[in-house]
Amino acid sequence: MTELSPAATEAHRAIEAIWRIESARLIAGLARVVGDIGTAEELAQDALVAALEQWPISGVPEKPGAWLMGTAKHRAIDLLRRRQTLERKHEEIGRDIERAQEVIDPEAAMDEDVGDELLGLIFMACHPVLSKDARVALTLRVLGGLTTEEIARAFLVPVSTIAQRIVRAKRTLTEARVRFEVPAGPERVARLASVLEVIYLIFNEGYSATAGDDLVRPALCEEALRLGRILAELITTEAEVHGLVALMEIQASRLRARIGPSGEAILLLDQNRSRWDRLLIRRGLAALERAERLGGAMGPYALQAAIAACHARASTAADTDWPRMVALYDAVAELAPSPVIELNRAVAVGMAFGPAAGLALVDGLVSEPPLSTYHLLPAVRGDLLRKLGRSAEARAEFERAASLTQNVAERKLLQRRAAECTAEGMAG
Amino acid sequence: MRVLVLAKEDHQSQAAKPPTPEMMAEFQTFNEELVKAGVVIGDGRLYPSSQGKRMRFDGKKRTVIDGPFAETKELVAGYWLWQVRSIDEALEWLKRSPFDAGTYEIRQIMEFEGM
Incomplete structure (x- = not known):
């Protein structure tokens, strides 16, 4: 390989940044025309390759987003024409090409439709027909502009796993004939819930890394x-x-x-x-x-x-409005009853009305199946026991919690708590 | 990452030409695009330095200096706080701005110190 000139290196870095800014809009605009994410992404990638070939020599165009969109849309029209020779009906193709031509004007392609197109892409990538893992991977790929390698690194799984997941997700969308649309009416509520779930899953994977x-x-x-x-x-x-x-x-x-x-x-x-x-x-x-x-x-x-x-x-911490917190957890529990919410509610009750009240609630949760291997249950129990001066029992709970978590940093914290209990037990 | 984008304006030009309504509108459009892209997380425009103060520290001594700060060639006139994925992304956004004068400085904000 030849060494890149400083100008070419600079162009490459600019292209990478432009891709991050433009890729979602680009894929969204193309998906509207061709109907599926897989083809849209391929066309967008082709445009990116063209940019990587041309821009280091010609310089980055003044409106790089419009350039990429124009290049990709031309290819989209070629593709639709080729499809025409295949199985699909003439008038249908005619409409597709018309639609593609409508947006071929790069300026027009960047205007008011962009918001709806982006929404259409979000709803498609987060379609409930896909598993949670698939939705997350596809969303990060087409909306975040992350590479398969970056997603794999973020989730600490092999690159091939993510690649497979994305390929399968695209196939599932095609097989289920999921349309590129912004859903309306009652469907919208369910579809939006799926979108929000995906975003929060991504956030939580970052916020409380489950492994590593x-x-x-x-x-x-x-x-x-x-x-x-x-x-x-x-x-x-x-x-x-x-x-x-x-x-x-x-x-x-x-x-x-x-x-x-x-x-x-x-x-x-x-x-x-x-x-x-x-x-x-x-x-x-x-x-x-x-x-x-x-x-x-x-x-x-x-x-x-x-x-x-x-x-x-x-x-x-002492200033926290704990009674209000209990009321809020009551409302959450009513809306979506879950042992984890009950556990959080028990913590709030422990703060608002004393550790004994909290412990009584936690003890009622010990036999809940989803919590039996959940490290926060013994962690919370240990905390309440410790406040009640029951150091030996508290230590056993912290040790159990430490053995249940997959997260190294969290395990260290829990082991430290256990050691503190031992010290308190001896002092008492 | 978070970056601070500092709008630096030449002292004389700042007083000489207030922005025209057209420039303001163009700026608004650009700013809206940034907000819609999830880039802007904070911003502010500053009053002229004639209303500003400076404090100089020398051991225990504190000296207050009244504006305007005429000896400085470029003064900060406004700031943006952007959430971007790289400095290059910030540069790409800034290139799209409608500005036709002044200097804009991009500085990364330190985060997660100790990590």
């Missing part, structure tokens, strides 16, 4: 937040979109306070609140207000955001 040495992978949190913020601009009237954004903004505000100097986890109530990101809290509270103004205070994400906001508003 890192406690958080901020890049995934940032990507989820970016997608959420974009969605909130595209769908301004759906309360839950703002609820989810509020939840992510406020949780992200604590990212840098959650990790100690040697990479260990710091639990929310032990965090140095001066390290919480005030800007993100402010943005989160504003988004929550928007959700509430739209009548969505009782939506699942808005409720969770309200819980997060309760922490964010308190200047010290």
Whole structure:
């Protein structure tokens, strides 16, 4: 290989950045014309290859997005013509080509339709016909502009696994004849829920990395937040979109306070609140207000955001409005009963009405099947036992919690708790 | 990553030409595009330095200096806080701005110190 000239290197870096900015819009615009994500992505990739060949020599065009769109749309028309010779009916193809030609004007391709196209792509990539894993991978690929390698690295799985997952997802969409559309009516609610779920899954994978040495992978949190913020601009009237954004903004505000100097986890109530990101809290509270103004205070994400906001508003852990927290968990539990919510509610009850009240609730959860291997159950139980002075029992619970978590940093924290209990037991 | 984009304006031109309505409209359009792309997370415009103050530290001594700060060639007139995935992405966005004068500086903000 020949060495790249400095100008060519610069062009390559610019192209990479432009791709990150433009790829989702590009794929969305193409998917509208050709009808499927797989073909749209291939056409977009072809345009990218053309840019990589031409721009280092000719320079980056003034409107790179329009250039890429124009190049890809020309190829799309060629493709549709070739398809015409295959099985499909003439008049149908005629319409497709007309549609493609309509948007061939790069200027027109960048105007008011862009929002709807992007939404169409989001709804398609997050279609409920796909498994959660497939939706996540496809969303990061076509909306985040991440490469298969980057997604694999983020989820600590082999590249081939992600590649397979994406290929299969595209095939499933085609086989299920999923249309490129912005769903309306009752279907919209279910489809939107699927979109929000995917974004929150991405966020959570970054926020509480389920495996590996890192406690958080901020890049995934940032990507989820970016997608959420974009969605909130595209769908301004759906309360839950703002609820989810509020939840992510406020949780992200604590990212840098959650990790100690040697990479260990710091639990929310032990965090140095001066390290919480005030800007993100402010943005989160504003988004929550928007959700509430739209009548969505009782939506699942808005409720969770309200819980997060309760922490964010308190200047010290002791200042937290725990009775309100219990009420909010009551509302969440009513909406979506789950043992994990009950566990969180027990923590709030323990803070509001004393550790004995909390422990009584946790003891009722011990036999819940989904919690039997959930490390936070013994962790919470250990915490309440410790507050009640039952150090030996507390230590056993922390040790059990440590053995259940897959996360190295979290395990260290739990082992430290167990050791502290031993010391307290001896002192007492 | 987060970057701070500092709008630096030449001291004289800042006073000499206030932005025209057309320029303001173009700027608005650009800013909206950035917001829609999830890039802008904060912004602000500053009053002229004539209303600003400076404090100089020298050991225990504090000296307050009143604006305008005429000796400086370029003054910060506004700022943006952007969430981007690379400095190159920030550069690409900035290239698309409608500005026809001044200097804009992109600086990465330190995050996750200790990691």
